[in-house]
Amino acid sequence: MLIFRTTRCCLGRRTSPTAALFRKYYLHNTGSSRPRPIKPTVPAGKRNESSEVGDNDSGHIETKPNEGILFFDNVFPLKLQWLTRIPFLNADTLLAESLKRVNHPDLALADPSSIIKRALPEKLPITVTTVLPRLREGGAFVKFRHEEGITTTELENTLKEYLKEKPIKPWFNPFRQVRAFLVRGKPWIEDLYRIPSSRVKVEFLPTSPETSAAELTQETLYSLFRRYGKLSEIVPEPFDSKVLPRYAYIDYTRVRFATMAKNCMHGYVVGTAEGGGKAGTLLKLSYEPRVKANWIWSWITSHPRIVLPLVVALLTAASVAVFDPIRTFFIRMHITHGLHLEDQPLYRWAKSWLSRGYDYIRLRKQGGDGDNLKIVWEDRQGAITQLQTWMIETADTFIVVQGPRGAGKKELVMDQALKGRPNKLIIDCKKIQEARGDSSTIAAAAAEVGYRPVFSWMNSISSMIDLAAMGTIGTKTGFSETLDTQLAKIWGNTTTALKKIALSHRNKKDEKEAQMADDEWLEAHPEYRPVVVIDNFLHKNNEGSSSIVYDKLGEWAATLTTQNVAHVIFLTTDVSFSKSLSKALPDRVFRQITLSDCTPEVAKKLVLQHLKPEGDEASAAEGEEKMSSTQMQSNIDELDSVIQILGGRLTDLEFLARRIKTGESPGKAVRQIIEQSASEILKMYLLDVDSASRTWTPQQAWLIIKRLASDEVLRYNELLLDPLFSNGEAVLQALEQAELITITSTNGRPYSIKPGRPVYQSAFEYLTDDEVLKARLDLAILSQLISTETKNVEKYENELKILGELPGTPSEIKPRTQYCLAKVMGSQIKIQQYETESGKLKKVLSDKF
Numbered sequence: 001m002l003i004f005r006t007t008r009c010c011l012g013r014r015t016s017p018t019a020a021l022f023r024k025y026y027l028h029n030t031g032s033s034r035p036r037p038i039k040p041t042v043p044a045g046k047r048n049e050s051s052e053v054g055d056n057d058s059g060h061i062e063t064k065p066n067e068g069i070l071f072f073d074n075v076f077p078l079k080l081q082w083l084t085r086i087p088f089l090n091a092d093t094l095l096a097e098s099l100k101r102v103n104h105p106d107l108a109l110a111d112p113s114s115i116i117k118r119a120l121p122e123k124l125p126i127t128v129t130t131v132l133p134r135l136r137e138g139g140a141f142v143k144f145r146h147e148e149g150i151t152t153t154e155l156e157n158t159l160k161e162y163l164k165e166k167p168i169k170p171w172f173n174p175f176r177q178v179r180a181f182l183v184r185g186k187p188w189i190e191d192l193y194r195i196p197s198s199r200v201k202v203e204f205l206p207t208s209p210e211t212s213a214a215e216l217t218q219e220t221l222y223s224l225f226r227r228y229g230k231l232s233e234i235v236p237e238p239f240d241s242k243v244l245p246r247y248a249y250i251d252y253t254r255v256r257f258a259t260m261a262k263n264c265m266h267g268y269v270v271g272t273a274e275g276g277g278k279a280g281t282l283l284k285l286s287y288e289p290r291v292k293a294n295w296i297w298s299w300i301t302s303h304p305r306i307v308l309p310l311v312v313a314l315l316t317a318a319s320v321a322v323f324d325p326i327r328t329f330f331i332r333m334h335i336t337h338g339l340h341l342e343d344q345p346l347y348r349w350a351k352s353w354l355s356r357g358y359d360y361i362r363l364r365k366q367g368g369d370g371d372n373l374k375i376v377w378e379d380r381q382g383a384i385t386q387l388q389t390w391m392i393e394t395a396d397t398f399i400v401v402q403g404p405r406g407a408g409k410k411e412l413v414m415d416q417a418l419k420g421r422p423n424k425l426i427i428d429c430k431k432i433q434e435a436r437g438d439s440s441t442i443a444a445a446a447a448e449v450g451y452r453p454v455f456s457w458m459n460s461i462s463s464m465i466d467l468a469a470m471g472t473i474g475t476k477t478g479f480s481e482t483l484d485t486q487l488a489k490i491w492g493n494t495t496t497a498l499k500k501i502a503l504s505h506r507n508k509k510d511e512k513e514a515q516m517a518d519d520e521w522l523e524a525h526p527e528y529r530p531v532v533v534i535d536n537f538l539h540k541n542n543e544g545s546s547s548i549v550y551d552k553l554g555e556w557a558a559t560l561t562t563q564n565v566a567h568v569i570f571l572t573t574d575v576s577f578s579k580s581l582s583k584a585l586p587d588r589v590f591r592q593i594t595l596s597d598c599t600p601e602v603a604k605k606l607v608l609q610h611l612k613p614e615g616d617e618a619s620a621a622e623g624e625e626k627m628s629s630t631q632m633q634s635n636i637d638e639l640d641s642v643i644q645i646l647g648g649r650l651t652d653l654e655f656l657a658r659r660i661k662t663g664e665s666p667g668k669a670v671r672q673i674i675e676q677s678a679s680e681i682l683k684m685y686l687l688d689v690d691s692a693s694r695t696w697t698p699q700q701a702w703l704i705i706k707r708l709a710s711d712e713v714l715r716y717n718e719l720l721l722d723p724l725f726s727n728g729e730a731v732l733q734a735l736e737q738a739e740l741i742t743i744t745s746t747n748g749r750p751y752s753i754k755p756g757r758p759v760y761q762s763a764f765e766y767l768t769d770d771e772v773l774k775a776r777l778d779l780a781i782l783s784q785l786i787s788t789e790t791k792n793v794e795k796y797e798n799e800l801k802i803l804g805e806l807p808g809t810p811s812e813i814k815p816r817t818q819y820c821l822a823k824v825m826g827s828q829i830k831i832q833q834y835e836t837e838s839g840k841l842k843k844v845l846s847d848k849f
Contacts, residue, residue: 059189061132061143068152069183070142070159071263073256075115077172078138078196115170116142119178121162125150132189137196137259141187142180156182181228181260185283186267196287198232200225200250200258203284207269214277215246216270224274225250228264229257249288262287324493327451331497334450335425335530375609376408376650377416379602383593387417387569390591394526396561397588398581399569403595404757405739406651409571410535412595423501423530425449425494425566430536432549438483441549445487449494484548491556498530498566522564530566532557538574541737554584561585574737575745597758598648604639606650610657611635635666642670647758670762677763681705685740686777695734699784700724702777704741704753709764714753716743723788724781775844782834782841789827789834796820796827 061069116131120142130143146155159180167177202221204213216224218234225231235249252258266285270276300307332338377384390399401409418424427448435444446454499518505528506521507513513521522529534557538550557568562585570577581590598606646652652673659669685701703724707714720728732753736743739756755761768774800820803813 060186061130061141061189063143066148067129067143067145068155069187070144070156070180071139071183071187071260072116072119072142073139073179073181073260074170074173074176075140075178076133076135076138078255078259115168115178116140118168119163119180120159124155124158124162126155134189134259134263136194137263138256139259139263141183141189141263152182156180176256179260181264183264184268185265187263188266194287195289196255196259196262197290198252198255198258199288199290200252200262201247201286201288202250203245203247203286205245205282205284207280207282211279212277213245213281214270214275216248216275216281218248220270220275221248221250224265224268224270225261228252228261229254258287261285323453326453327493328497328500330452331450331494332501335423335497335501373408373411373606373650375602375605376598377412379598380412380595383595384412384416386593387413391417391421391531391567392527394523394564395591396564397585398557398561398590399567400577400581400590400592401569401571401595402575402577402592403573404597404649404742405573406649406757407595407597408650409595410533413533413569413571418531418533421531425498425530425532426535427532427553428535429549429553430539433536433540438486441483442486442490445490445549449490451490451493454490484552487549487552491552495556495559495565498532498560499563502529502565519564526564526567529564531569532560532566533569533571535571537570537572538577538580541574541580550580551583554581558584573739575743576733596648598650598653600643600648603643603646603648603653606653607639607643607657607660608636610654611660635660638666642666645759645762646670646673647761649757649759652757652759673759674762674766677757677759678766681740681760681763681767682773684738685735696731697724697784698777699781700731701735701740703781704735705764706768706774706778708741708753708755708761709768712754712761716750716753719753723785771844772848775841779838779841779845782838786831786834786838789831792827793824793831796824800824 063069116128120126120128126144126146128142128144130141132141132143134140144155146152163178163180169175169177202216204215206213215236218236221234222231230253231250232253233249233251235251237243237247250258250261252261262285265283268283270281270283272278272280387399387401401413403409414424414426432441432444432448435441443454446452499522502522502525503518505525516524534553537553541547541550557570560566561568570581578590597603642656646656655673656666656669659672660666664672685696685705686698703722704714704719707719716732719725719732722728725731732741732743732750735741736756740760741756742754743750744752744754755764800817803817803820806813
């Protein structure tokens, strides 16, 4: 509470009216018609104190006769309400004391007490007894005492005239001056946390419980409240509202106008003459929050269908502008190995220096594995040369290297055809396809090309946001992105990186090249294009989500080739790859290299190359036994027979060589390989472990195995005539995809069936030699055949029953009746034969283990 004392004017003992007294003294001193009191004598007075919430903490300022209250505006800043939230802090006193230190009275930048002192003229005939600051409302109450014969209204008018002549503008609000109004009501001085607003709610209350209040009209409210500031609107309570007491809203253009009106008119009684009814109407004022302050947020929350897609668009634009250049940079570094330590010259020098001694022997031995394959590469030199030739030609089509698993496709392309060529990108479809879930698939695809940062977990969160939006606004926000969209982003950034790598070789100083467009330059220089190798293409192509991955890969590869950005090489074991790739390039003929197994001569040379001694230390390091020259010659003589059985598959040949080097004979090693292959066949194709994921039945697989055991080649169309292969083509394609069989085509049509691997021929014979296994699987085939024939008998019997019910037995149906009888007889004969064979097989199962 700020308390000070001003001068008090003694007007003598005049009996004339107050107005005449003011005019007389003003004319005597100034000669002007404008009233201003003369300078009085100043007797001593006593300083009174009051609480910040009124006298005796009552919330009101008590006034006696000849006392009044003024409210001064623009004394405090309005934006300091947050100070009242701090506990154990008297914000009003603190602010007043702080302003005293900051402000300078000579510059009209006074603290509250100084502002009020300067606002009160020295000749005003009042005695200030109390100053009560109102920090939240930016003003202060001033309680004063005056002599009899002078009304408070006249004192208010005189004060206004003075402030108009000598305006006071504080430093925090230099564009508006201090104003003062007489408090006409009984103000409620509370210290509740209520933020002033430009809207004031005026409630109409009765003056006593026995009376009723009148609802004031807009004209009456305007005449009462316009004096405090510019009004923007007066909103009365709806006529059909049941809310009591009745009220109205007064909207001011400024918050300070509302604070002045609230402090001066709260508790004012509107008399009968002013329209307040017979007993008068008591006005209760309070601040009402304005919705306009949050109209932006309200609009945003009220229009999610517009806002959410807009937010998604902004986030997408920000992601493209910020993260896409970073991702493109990391993809370039992944392709060019710019951030790989092992590709730096200093690292290679240190590695070569430290690889002496035992490490040198170990590294030399590791390099020997590559030397062992020289025989195979010499045999396939034509394919290697063809690939290298295609790399320097301008051709907007794919290069496909197809061959069975273990044929050395990746080694031929990466280690031989592209050896020494920079800027190679390898994408392993196996890692992408074996990832579970969309998030894992996105992360695996990004890792293959070096795409980072990747926020694969955001896909799950955005899907939850879309699900919530679906329940609230009825439509999806589009915030979540499908696997198709995410993969398109990854491949799109990779395309940008590949194009930048290719164009980095461009010599812009050359005038001829400088005039060429980027596409023309790329078409003219195929030797500078990066190479994209897509390994394990169509791996697990029978799964549902694989089509999305492979379709996007095919479309992306088509974009790279048609735009001359990069060469694309597909490595696949699937012979039906053209069906998938033709969707991307339907008007192109693919360049294809098919790798088959090695010839027996090359296979023997490869094994012998592996069997060459590599030094005592190297052998000891691997725990291998030394072989005598006699044993070595014996193994060489035995190789001719076992190579024919084993075939020319590289993986099988290397496995054979490792077993021979451990001391086994070639015959024993091949037998173990055959037994291991038979176990794999039994587990993967014949046992009903996971039949839901299979397209074939164990009976169908066993029938093919049994026939291939006796005949090395089966006729494709003859096998389709078997009763077990009603859906034969789909089953055979699935078994070829699973590598049990190999289908050979001629003139574009399949014509023969062979084992999937050469060693499988011997494995099939090994399985058929097991009488118990053969009896069990043959019994399953017979049971299926009996079931099929029984259904045929039932079908024809039902038809005969229908024909027998026809009246008169027409002669026209006799051929059909005889046909059905013959079919029933034929099926019954087959059932009897199958039953006889089943009995023999059951006897084998009951007699043998």
